[in-house]
Amino acid sequence: MNKFNALRVFSEGGDVFPRVTEIALDELAAGDVVFKTAYSSVNYKDALAATGAGKIIRKFPLTGGIDAAGTVVSSSDGRFKAGDEIICTSYDMGVAHDGGYSQYCRVPAGWVVPLPKTLSLFEAMALGTAGYTAALAIHLLEQNDMQPASGKVLVNGATGGVATLCIDMLSALGYQVTALTGKDGEHAFLKKIGAAEVLARKGLDMGSRPLEKALWSAAFDSVGGEQLGWLTRTMQPSGVIASFGNAGGIELNTTVLPFILRGVRLIGVDSGFTPMPLRRKVWQRLATDLKPRHLADIASTITMSDLPAYFEKMLKGETRGRAVVRIS
């Protein structure tokens, strides 16, 4: 196999930066499965990693991209064979193992999920880690008694990748979704993908009492910081919060009162190292009952050379929905 293109992340003179460059297969991290990448995607973690805004990458240079979907070229593991269509997301992809922004990838077989029959490779990456995280969060809150009849569900960072997919999936399941966004120009878009109402971040009165008016039966938090503190104080009795994001900060200032007087539950969601049986189950749900209805509105397509500019926009909170990266 000749050399091929990859977006590699370098660390030089204290600067971390991405660059499209040529690489050979034997320069990639070791693995049992080699696949030709069709699509990758952009997650917040990719933007943090490739720009150095977050200390995500553990060895340089490294091919970026925590997500990839493509077709197996060769496999030394009996579970996969040439021609199989597969998804590989999370684990150490784009962190300590060469990731998905590459025309070919080589990964451990234990990280690979067969592409479900009712998803295309493009759809798998329109979902990617963002869709997987949204579905995992819904799955975990359902196990904690979340039900449409219990009341309104709040989704913040609403125009983001995880949040847009959450809104789409929740509305299809019959939930009344309130979307909280910093983008005044996107209220109509949020309603189109399933929000019943939209709250503007600007001017939102968060109050300061340990317990405020109880508003939400469930909440999906991309933002963390001040907004997560506010959510704990405004949950209904027995309300459940999925905490998976930190786009607005890593702090959490609250008191124990929401937990001991309202029975509020705070559920952590980590998409990175979900055990494979649960990972496959969630991907199967993404291909069936949780398959979003508005992927065409939520996802746009970019190329590898568009990535550096896209990362900068994402870190400024200026992107909307999901970017699928066309690789081959």
Ligand SMILES: NC(=O)c1ccc[n+]([C@@H]2O[C@H](COP(=O)([O-])OP(=O)(O)OC[C@H]3O[C@@H](n4cnc5c(N)ncnc54)[C@H](OP(=O)(O)O)[C@@H]3O)[C@@H](O)[C@H]2O)c1
């Ligand atoms: N735990 C996990 O396994 C896991 C998996 C995937 C993602 N995540 C995390 O989840 C979060 C969302 O990821 P994503 O890929 O969906 O990112 P994204 O597309 O960039 O979405 C984040 C959204 O948050 C809002 N936002 C940005 N900066 C903000 C600020 N300073 N204050 C308040 N809101 C702000 C923006 O929405 P509006 O403009 O609409 O308000 C933005 O679109 C990230 O923190 C990411 O690291 C975690």
